[in-house]
Amino acid sequence: VRRxxxxxxxxxxxxxxxxxxxxVTLAEQFVQLLGDAEDPEDDPVLERLLPSAYRxxxxxxxxxxxxxxxxxxxxxxxxxxxxxxxxGNRAADNSAEVTLSNAEAGSWLRSLNDLRLAVSVRLxxxxxxxxxxxDDETFTVYIWLGMIQGALLDEVDR
Amino acid sequence: xxDTLERTEEDTGLQMLVEPDRPWVTIVWNDPVNGMDYxxxxxxxxxxxxxxxxxxxxxxVHHEGKAVVATGGREEMERHVYAMHxxxxxxxxxxxDE
Numbered sequence: 001v002r003r004x005x006x007x008x009x010x011x012x013x014x015x016x017x018x019x020x021x022x023x024v025t026l027a028e029q030f031v032q033l034l035g036d037a038e039d040p041e042d043d044p045v046l047e048r049l050l051p052s053a054y055r056x057x058x059x060x061x062x063x064x065x066x067x068x069x070x071x072x073x074x075x076x077x078x079x080x081x082x083x084x085x086x087x088g089n090r091a092a093d094n095s096a097e098v099t100l101s102n103a104e105a106g107s108w109l110r111s112l113n114d115l116r117l118a119v120s121v122r123l124x125x126x127x128x129x130x131x132x133x134x135d136d137e138t139f140t141v142y143i144w145l146g147m148i149q150g151a152l153l154d155e156v157d158r
Numbered sequence: 159x160x161d162t163l164e165r166t167e168e169d170t171g172l173q174m175l176v177e178p179d180r181p182w183v184t185i186v187w188n189d190p191v192n193g194m195d196y197x198x199x200x201x202x203x204x205x206x207x208x209x210x211x212x213x214x215x216x217x218x219v220h221h222e223g224k225a226v227v228a229t230g231g232r233e234e235m236e237r238h239v240y241a242m243h244x245x246x247x248x249x250x251x252x253x254x255d256e
Contacts, residue, residue, distance in 0.1 A: 053239045055250050068240050075244055106203065113196060113246040120191040128190045146193060153195050 003151035010101045011155045013108070013148070020087045020096035022141065023148075026115050027080040033118070034080075037073045045121045049076065049114060079111035105156045109149060116145040180253055182235040184228040187248040188219050200245045201227065229254060 005012045015023065033045060040046035050069060054061040086098045100108055119142045123132070132139040186197075194216055201212035205227060218225035227249075228238050235251040242249035 049246070051243060051248055051250075053236065053243070053250055055252065057252075064236060064239075068236075072240065072243055109196065109199065110245055113192065117191055117246050125190055130190060149196060150193065153199055157199065 003148065004155045006155045007099070010099045011105050011152060013098050013100060013152060015087065015096040015098075017095060019144075020090065023115075024084050024088050026119075026141070026145075027083040027111070030080045030115055030118060031077050031084070034073050034077050037069070040069075045118045048117055048121050076111070076114055079107045079114065082107055083111055100152075102156070105152060109152055109156065112145055112149040112152070116142060116149065119145065180255070181229050182232045182251050183226045183254045184235045184238040184242070184249055184251050185224050186215075186219050186227050186242060187250070188223045189248050192247060194220065197247065200242070200247060204241055204245065226254075 003014055005014075033043070034049070036043070037046055037050065040050045050065075050072060052061050053064045053068075082104070087096050090096045119138060123136075123138055123142060124130070125142075197216045197219065198209065198212045201207045201215055202209060205212075207215065215225045215227055227242075228235060232251070239249045239251050
């Protein structure tokens with residue numbers, strides 16, 4: 001069964017029951033993490049999700065953050081909650097299917113990317129020479145998030 | 159006495175007045191996580207670049223470590239940087255002095 005398919009109603013994304021559960025759990029953890037986003041320097045994941053806009057300009061950086069960070073956090077939280085909502089209330093069978101409009105697909109692409117970024121920081125991926133540990137569950141999740149994102153990208157681009 | 163917020167806005171306005179001709183740039187930096195196809199999609203859907211142009215800039219980020227994706231006024235560049243952060247890209251703005 002294909003992961004993603006372009007239809008007249010939008011892009012249809014398919015997940016197994018277990019996959020949907022994992023994605024919902026990740027998205028919920030993400031929302032929780034961003035709930036503590038007051039001081040991003042306290043957590044490297046937050047630092048990566050809410051990066052600096054100005055290099056070497058602390059004054060402008062502080063001002064930029066003061067005026068934008070709440071909105072940025074709200075946007076990321078809303079995107080993750082969209083995933084939770086779409087997959088969390090599914091019927092108890094063995095698969096999950098969501099149909100996404102263009103705008104929703106864009107929001108999913110961003111949110112999947114946010115989740116992937118968060119996982120990458122936990123894995124310690126800082127450059128292109130990263131070597132994954134053998135049989136690492138977190139790394140498997142990282143690759144899997146990239147596959148979902150890639151499948152969705154292929155269909156959105158049509 | 160003006161409060162801090164008003165003073166800051168005045169300072170910003172003054173800076174724009176003194177240096178009207180120096181444009182700002184939005185720079186996207188390389189990172190090992192964001193996929194190439196994703197970055198191309200961000201550049202086409204947000205900036206409206208053609209696929210070829212988006213690919214060119216993505217490859218520039220990948221190979222040279224960074225690429226300028228927009229040039230203009232400071233407020234506009236702040237909007238772009240904010241949007242890029244929304245997409246999870248590593249973007250900053252600075253005066254175009256290189």
